[in-house]
Amino acid sequence: MKRHSVIRVAAIAAATIIAAGTLSACSTGSSDDGGSKTLRVTLANHVWTDTIKAKLPEFEAATGLKVELSQYGEDQLSDQYNVKLNAGTDEIDVMMYRPLQEGKLFAKNGYLADLSDDVESNADWNWSDFQSGPVGSTTYDGNVVGVPIITEQEVLYYRKDLLAAAGLEVPTTMDELEAAAQAVKEQNPGVAGFVARTGKSAAVTQFSSFLYSFGGDFIDKDGKSGVASPEAKEAYAFYGKLIREYGPENVSTDMSWPEAMAIFTQGQAGFYTEADSLYKNATDPETSKVSDTVGFAPMPAGPGGSVAYNVPSWALGINAESKNSAEAWKFIEWATSEDLTLAVQQDGVPGARQSVWEDPAGTSNYPADLAAAIATSTKNGVGHDRPLVIKVPEAREIVGDPIVIAITGGDSDAAADAASDAFQGILDDE
Amino acid sequence: MTTMVTTKPSMWTNYSTWANRYRKWLFAAPAMIFVGLLIAVPLGWTLYLSVTDSEGSVRAASNLVGLSNYFEVLTDTDRFWPAVMRTFVFTGGALAVELVLGMCIALLLWRPFRGEKWVRVAILLPLVATPVAVGMMWRLIFDPNIGFANQVLSWIGIPAQPWLSGQYTALPTLMFVDIWQWTPMVVLMLLAGLTSLSDEPDEAARIDGANSWQRFWFVTLPLMRATVIVTVVLRGIDALKTFDILYATKGKGGGSFHEVETLNIYAFGLSFDYNDYGIASTVLVLFFLLIIAIMWVLTYRRKANRS
Numbered sequence: 248m249k250r251h252s253v254i255r256v257a258a259i260a261a262a263t264i265i266a267a268g269t270l271s272a273c274s275t276g277s278s279d280d281g282g283s284k285t286l287r288v289t290l291a292n293h294v295w296t297d298t299i300k301a302k303l304p305e306f307e308a309a310t311g312l313k314v315e316l317s318q319y320g321e322d323q324l325s326d327q328y329n330v331k332l333n334a335g336t337d338e339i340d341v342m343m344y345r346p347l348q349e350g351k352l353f354a355k356n357g358y359l360a361d362l363s364d365d366v367e368s369n370a371d372w373n374w375s376d377f378q379s380g381p382v383g384s385t386t387y388d389g390n391v392v393g394v395p396i397i398t399e400q401e402v403l404y405y406r407k408d409l410l411a412a413a414g415l416e417v418p419t420t421m422d423e424l425e426a427a428a429q430a431v432k433e434q435n436p437g438v439a440g441f442v443a444r445t446g447k448s449a450a451v452t453q454f455s456s457f458l459y460s461f462g463g464d465f466i467d468k469d470g471k472s473g474v475a476s477p478e479a480k481e482a483y484a485f486y487g488k489l490i491r492e493y494g495p496e497n498v499s500t501d502m503s504w505p506e507a508m509a510i511f512t513q514g515q516a517g518f519y520t521e522a523d524s525l526y527k528n529a530t531d532p533e534t535s536k537v538s539d540t541v542g543f544a545p546m547p548a549g550p551g552g553s554v555a556y557n558v559p560s561w562a563l564g565i566n567a568e569s570k571n572s573a574e575a576w577k578f579i580e581w582a583t584s585e586d587l588t589l590a591v592q593q594d595g596v597p598g599a600r601q602s603v604w605e606d607p608a609g610t611s612n613y614p615a616d617l618a619a620a621i622a623t624s625t626k627n628g629v630g631h632d633r634p635l636v637i638k639v640p641e642a643r644e645i646v647g648d649p650i651v652i653a654i655t656g657g658d659s660d661a662a663a664d665a666a667s668d669a670f671q672g673i674l675d676d677e
Numbered sequence: 678m679t680t681m682v683t684t685k686p687s688m689w690t691n692y693s694t695w696a697n698r699y700r701k702w703l704f705a706a707p708a709m710i711f712v713g714l715l716i717a718v719p720l721g722w723t724l725y726l727s728v729t730d731s732e733g734s735v736r737a738a739s740n741l742v743g744l745s746n747y748f749e750v751l752t753d754t755d756r757f758w759p760a761v762m763r764t765f766v767f768t769g770g771a772l773a774v775e776l777v778l779g780m781c782i783a784l785l786l787w788r789p790f791r792g793e794k795w796v797r798v799a800i801l802l803p804l805v806a807t808p809v810a811v812g813m814m815w816r817l818i819f820d821p822n823i824g825f826a827n828q829v830l831s832w833i834g835i836p837a838q839p840w841l842s843g844q845y846t847a848l849p850t851l852m853f854v855d856i857w858q859w860t861p862m863v864v865l866m867l868l869a870g871l872t873s874l875s876d877e878p879d880e881a882a883r884i885d886g887a888n889s890w891q892r893f894w895f896v897t898l899p900l901m902r903a904t905v906i907v908t909v910v911l912r913g914i915d916a917l918k919t920f921d922i923l924y925a926t927k928g929k930g931g932g933s934f935h936e937v938e939t940l941n942i943y944a945f946g947l948s949f950d951y952n953d954y955g956i957a958s959t960v961l962v963l964f965f966l967l968i969i970a971i972m973w974v975l976t977y978r979r980k981a982n983r984s
Binding site for chain 2: 322325326329332333335352355356357358445446447448495496497498499500501510513515637638640641644647651655
């Protein structure tokens, strides 16, 4: 009997040890040695990413590092960062992020490493070559936290054939745009005169150029909400009317760029206002039925002139918890070098380096009218396309509400007043 | 020397008798503690967050604010209460149709017939499809301009409908998708119940001259009560927590008018879009209490009926 009980006790002890061992193995399984040769890079789905991915072997051969690339859509990328960075992960080294959307929040939370010394470390790489507007938005509290890689301006996409058939010139004012959209819709059954984003949050950035061209802004000169100003109300009503009266039938109020771009590239719309960085979708015969008839023009002028946004839409930063920050910086330095910026820009993605814009090769692959439109937008562009606050997602939904109300034919003035109060609340909190 | 011999084994014996008596607990303990912690820690953490003003990052400093989050959420008639209502409309509507439809199909499949296997497989197909893929598929079918649904309507002369993109049609459309996907599971569960019934009561009723409706209503259905309740509980909880098809078709916030924003979608938006962890946790705690309350009512009623 004595022997039996000893065996039982031994069995229990063994079971406990095994169970405990399994548990502790679970918790320590993720630890990693510091000087790892593997660099974990998280990027968004973008033409920029495709170009960089194709050139990665060059970087790996030159540095002996192995790059582990993860790629996500915009929203999924944000969710990834929210979960992983909140938990203080060191499993992300280099991160592609949106300075205007998440930059302030990430920097405030301490997710982004300070790159102030790194950017000055290599004179050949030439930090001063980067345009000041984009650099301003990757700087937080005087510290550089990111390197801008992609810039965006809003332009007017249009169908040359429909315009010629209607005997119209390219619209240069908002009134001409409205008249042309009306003419196109009336002459071509089943084709919308105008299409643009309609989703409450998604539409805000592309609406912003209308707002500026009507003379308004999200935040006025005194730092108060400008959403209920007469100019803003006029812009809301105009944008809504364009889509309500000259837009597609049964228009959805959930459209972001993939949906709106699909309508334009399927030949179902005459005019479309969108970011220039997406122009390849319209000019590539594989994705677009209108690739040979698409034209580009600067934003039509409103009462406040032709004022488009000119913003850094994406930047590269380093996770503050990364144990590979020196290697991570090597990657950023390589990916944002003058050569690669030129290569990326030749693939159709506007960059942030002044020298590349001044180099004729930098715009040689662009349609001539697009290059001209970008030049106009860059010259008098506004450096933000959404309210610059910490709680950007919430603010976008608030200032986007009158857009949707206007599109569905509601009282957009009243909606703008309500939105202004709510938006002022956010401004007061910060 | 005798004392040494007797004391040492007696310690062992004491311990081993104790261990032997409680061995089922001892063996299960590591797994139970682990599972318990997995449930308790996130729940406790959510409860803690719900009384703080945590926002931006959960690692950032936050203050205890007592029950003010609960007050804020419970008085929010703009987003919270409409979301509660939508959650119930979605669950109640979808569940009711699924039960009726599921019972009809289960009764049809109950008696053996030719090609039974194929019909059963065909009916189960929606169930095995990935919800996100289902969402994307229906999104294409219901596209207002190029979708198949409107094309079908145009063949029979009905004007195009906005479906998922309409402010008032989006939620019913998604309820339809939920019904399409989950009726098979209801069929499966009810069919399992039906096949376990014995034939005698039905035969007795038949001999007494009851027609088929009477036999279903007074004999089969009462016998099926336990199965129906289990189906309602399982499918109901599942429907309350629906997230995938709503998110895949309408995205964050449930559309521009929040037209399909249920509690789950709302809580997701609060934490992943607004980074407002305090309020998000409050909504989740309230949601949790709500589900517990419904479960309690269902099981309590069942016990009360039985006694």
